[in-house]
Amino acid sequence: VIRCRAAVAWAPGRLSVEEVEVAPPKAGEVRIKLVATAICRTDEHLLQGCFPKAEFPVIPGHEGAGIVESIGEGVTSMKPGDKVIPLCHPQCGKCSFCQNPESNFCQKSHFYEPQNLLPDKTSRFSCKGKQIHHFLWVSTFAEYTVVPEYAVAKIDAAAPLDKVCLFGCGFSTGYGAAINTAKVKPGSTCAVFGLGGVGLSVVMGCKAAGASRIIAVDINKDKFAKAKELGATDCINPRDFQKPIQEVLTEMTGQGVDYSFEAIGHADTMIAALASCNMSTGVCVMVGELDSGSEISIDPTLLLIGRTWKGTLVGGWKTRECIPKLVSGYLEKKFNSDLLITHTLPFAKVNEGFELLRAGKSIRTVLLF
Template sequence: MATAGKVIKCKAAVAWAPGKPLSVEEVEVAPPKAGEVRIKIVATGICHSDDHVLKGSLPNVEFPVIPGHEGAGIVESTGEGVTSVKPGDKVIPLCLAQCGECSYCRNPESNFCQKSHISGPQNLLPDKTSRFTCKGKQIYHFLWVSTFSEYTVVPEYAVAKIDAAAPLDKVCLFGCGFSTGYGAAINTAKVKPGSTCAVFGLGGVGLSAVMGCKAAGAARIIAVDINKDKFAKAKELGATDCINPRDFKKPIQEVITEMTGQGVDYSFEAIGHRDTMIAALASCNMNTGLCVMIGELDSGSEISIDPTLLLTGRTWKGTMLGGWKSRECIPKLVASYLEKKFNSDLLITHTLPFAKVNEGFELLRAGKSIRSVLLF
């Protein structure tokens, strides 16, 4: 393309400091170096983790930063040595890399990568420099992807090439929200046909978990949220029961245990609160129940639990990106979407021009949206 090798000026949403609204600015995006890919982002979803960034409650995030990690776009140019994608390819930038070389990537049972943000900060690209500048200042990356920028630069091992037929304004959700929730049920929990499930939190990730439980053949799916406006969508996506903890005087785990007789087979916490994580764990049956932690706690948070919750056999485990090996599996998930094996479009409640990014966050915080998608 004509822009290859040149600095590109474009729009991006910059978080200059914690607790402040995003500022749509003109930024300069440097060309990709060896092993890097520059992507023109077409669409990006707004995820709750991005709101954690704005609040300053995520670890290893430095300001000023360009958030966003749920995008889809087209390769604009590639750096030296890049072989898996070429200019013009449709791609999803990955907030969980797959380098293919570390011990986790080589383990068929793992989807983690030792180059991920849990192992080290991803505020700068692997060579410890940024590709973003604004008003003469260096701007940090977020999870290497920074999809709240019209152009972004990522390492090759954090890019998945997808089918050219994929609608980018729909499959951008596969960069995080849908893949995480759906995969938590399919891959992490391995929900069995005829089983009972409980999903705590009916945002985009929780509702994706509901979809995953249904796809796996669960007989009963109990959806839990304090916002009753989410219940109709939950039932549309497969929930059999919807309950609001505020409607009961007893702890919600006791309610779920009474509803099921012994607790559910699988529970999923998709909020990121200490109390709901403990409630989700206690909602499982005490012997073979499995609780999957999807929600992200604020930085520095700790949880105290009664160890007898685990002593009798319950399992408590976490998931990253729903257990998918990102570069291998996200393209397959997109192919399944194109084959109409599921309808993740139902999660998209608002589509906004990029200039209204702050309005999208207001909808999220007010509980009025499931997923808002921003279009450049």
């Protein structure tokens, strides 16, 4: 058993940095020493009590990178000392979805069966004599964590862990939403709703795919300079217009954009994004995560004429196979995800990192252990 620091949410609300006990890995599991973790808005959803099926007390965090400390019986794909990214969306390789080349879903996912405990229905975390739940199995707000082997990706030994931790969720999700899910075509027009870490990664993906016009939409004008730096050609604030933003986008482009992306997680912006893409061949990708229990009511005519409305999970990547390839692409300077990192803080300042997120002052804050 290892005693170390972790940020525990005893109930919805604030995190408390505590000393926790982390049990050794059982068969098929890997214990990881985290080096860095980023703060994603999904962690804020969890703290607000809005994440489906989650249980408290819990150690949040799901954008981490670290080094294998020890392995359980039967683990063959990695060894102590290997650099790894724990995966909030696993790839078991055995279920029907994993074996379908067109799917990146896995039946071990939290959306299929809760990942509040490890597969044997026990926790590896305890604090003050109480069991602490895992979050999406990975719980990267801890100096050490235990994860099933099929929810860990071994990455290049040259990768800087304080930079590639973003590949566990935010960057991969946004970039892949454009590349894999929408399959943005060269010369096309795109609209991206929400310019947080995920939305800006969508902008990067649209640019990499060759889109000729990328319209960034946000109510926080402070994010426009970063969006332009990453490839946005236009930046608009819905509050600057008297009419609905979908009408503004339709007027800007003539008939609506070819691809729209919602990277916020609000029902009204989901509908606006859908209505802003052209009525026949437009593709709208749902990237943002709505609060648990949310419902959306739409006019079915929006889809009847031919629009496509799709969702994406971790950008459509088969995680164990593709995240290492993305890291290699980063090392080859095919893209610069470092531009998403606006703040770097010691782990003890985790609550300060969340305050930056809530105030709209950060894109990604990386915590260093």
